[in-house]
Amino acid sequence: MAYQRSEKMEQRLAANRERILGAARKLVSKGGLREARMGTVASEAGLSTGALYRYFPSKADLFVDVLNAAVDHEILILDKIVEGPGSARDHLRNAVASFVRRALRGPNLAYAFIAEPTEADVDAARMLCRKQFGEVFKRIIRTGIANHEFPEQDVDASAACIVGAFTEALVGPIAPSTRGTKTQDRLIDAVSSFCVAAVVGAGTGA
Amino acid sequence: MAYQRSEKMEQRLAANRERILGAARKLVSKGGLREARMGTVASEAGLSTGALYRYFPSKADLFVDVLNAAVDHEILILDKIVEGPGSARDHLRNAVASFVRRALRGPNLAYAFIAEPTEADVDAARMLCRKQFGEVFKRIIRTGIANHEFPEQDVDASAACIVGAFTEALVGPIAPSTRGTKTQDRLIDAVSSFCVAAVVGAGTGA
DNA sequence: CAAAATAGTGAATGAGGCTTCACTTTTTGG
DNA sequence: CCAAAAAGTGAAGCCTCATTCACTATTTTG
Incomplete structure (x- = not known):
């Protein structure tokens, strides 16, 4: 009979995937793509380099996913502001302020991607x-x-x-x-x- | 007796240096640092790769020179505007407009440097x-x-x-x-x- | 538990490209 | 023209990673 992943296994794999994405996000937000080595991502995620390639076909794919996830999140917030109450001027002010605030706060990486070292x-x-x-x-x-x-x-x-x-x-x-x-x-x-x-x-x- | 470069030789070397800088500028303004290979710069300048290293100690040095030359030129123009007649508002408008115009016109590279592919x-x-x-x-x-x-x-x-x-x-x-x-x-x-x-x-x- | 399938490992592979270096060519000085 | 010095050549060396792969470990199925 064909192999079938148990619930537990499914979850562990998903958790691994998340840990990889998290590690990649962290690294890229520090030093940009160049310095985010696959090896480093792997060890940061507690896996071997080879394992990464079970989750993502290439470095580019991995980091495109990272970027998209981060940006989707950001865009969602901005959209909410735009759809909320207030004048266009308020929307504009709040959208910019929200983005800047968020970027200043954490290792949000949307901006690390923009300025490639x-x-x-x-x-x-x-x-x-x-x-x-x-x-x-x-x-x-x-x-x-x-x-x-x-x-x-x-x-x-x-x-x-x-x-x-x-x-x-x-x-x-x-x-x-x-x-x-x-x-x-x-x-x-x-x-x-x-x-x-x-x-x-x-x-x-x- | 010690070797001494003739006038003619001196000029040829200077010309080579300029050709190298020109080639580098051209290439970087097209594809950024990454795609500006030393080999390509060399052949564009009509020299061998090895020869480049007689003029510049490394790729980084070469391109720092390129960048500085370009920017110095740009800054000179901006300074002239600022020192010229008119209100601060005029200065601001003219400075921005001048930079943008210049960038749009040619393979000015100040901007290629900023957005690294x-x-x-x-x-x-x-x-x-x-x-x-x-x-x-x-x-x-x-x-x-x-x-x-x-x-x-x-x-x-x-x-x-x-x-x-x-x-x-x-x-x-x-x-x-x-x-x-x-x-x-x-x-x-x-x-x-x-x-x-x-x-x-x-x-x-x- | 044994066999099959999948997951994970990490050293070897390979590609890209800067830099070097043993050698050739050109320039200089006598 | 000859020897010394400099300039120029370009293939080989080397380093840095991404990617692969032969192998081990774990999970699933009967």
Whole structure:
């Protein structure tokens, strides 16, 4: 007669699967994909490397699952906010705040996936460069605040947001595909308007 | 007598160095660090792999140089804008617009460095996730526009900017280090205010 | 309990790619 | 033109993992 898994066995396997996913999540949220070795995942989960391949066909598959699970969870929360009561402005504020709060709190990894580390040296250089860009914007904002052109605001945060905003608008998957100078001009305008409005209106809170 | 490089030789070496940097820049701006093989750089530059190591001690060094050169150039332009005439608002708008325009135009790589590709499958999943986040915000913005809470704006661009803004604020090097719940609360507030102000005030242009 | 099937092990395999090095070619100085 | 120095070559070395696989351990079935 064919082999049939007992209830207990079924559960143990499911538990193993969860432990693997958990270990993978933990590792990737620390050091990114590169540093999340299959061997490390395995031992963290209390299994051998070989065993992982009974649960996931490849490293890529494993980590895609990890990512999807994390993001599904996040999206669920955001959807709930959007469907709740309040104005669109409230929704927007709450959605952003909720995501940021959650990310700050734990080893939530949605964000670790976004900033993939590379080699240490190069990464350091990259950081420095982004910092340099940030400095330029901090300087602009500080001047504007001194002028009373802009309201008081967290200069570091605003500068970071600006750098992030135009970066993502350029390379992110949401970015409208930019063919033709017309589309490009429109994008340039949209992004710079976004940033200006944000800085000019920052503090227009609640 | 000691060997001494002739003028001509000196120039040829300098030219080689430039060709190497150029090749590296070109390759990295296409596929990121991962896909920029030393071998490919070499043949693109018309040299052998071994020769590269006479000019740069390692791959990391080479690409750090590439990155720094590109960014220095960019920063120079931004500084010029900041020092030029106009209000802080003008400076901000022009700085962002200038960067975006430049990035859209050419194989400028400052941005290729920021979004490091990994394995294809994982990358695809990551894209999808960011898209999902974008969708949530697009929906909010669309509703707000329909309500006349928000002005008309490029919904894709705004959503991309929002996702980029909070991502960078969380993980970027400009992000204020977040210890203590007080700092965290402040960051949450700053980032969400930034996004709200941007969307509420978008179109407040020129 | 014995046989069959599945689960788990971890060392060996293999691929990808940076770096090295023994050697060739070119440049320099006399 | 010759010898010394430098520059250039590219195949081999080496290291880092993901993946596999021959084997052991556990579970299921009769």
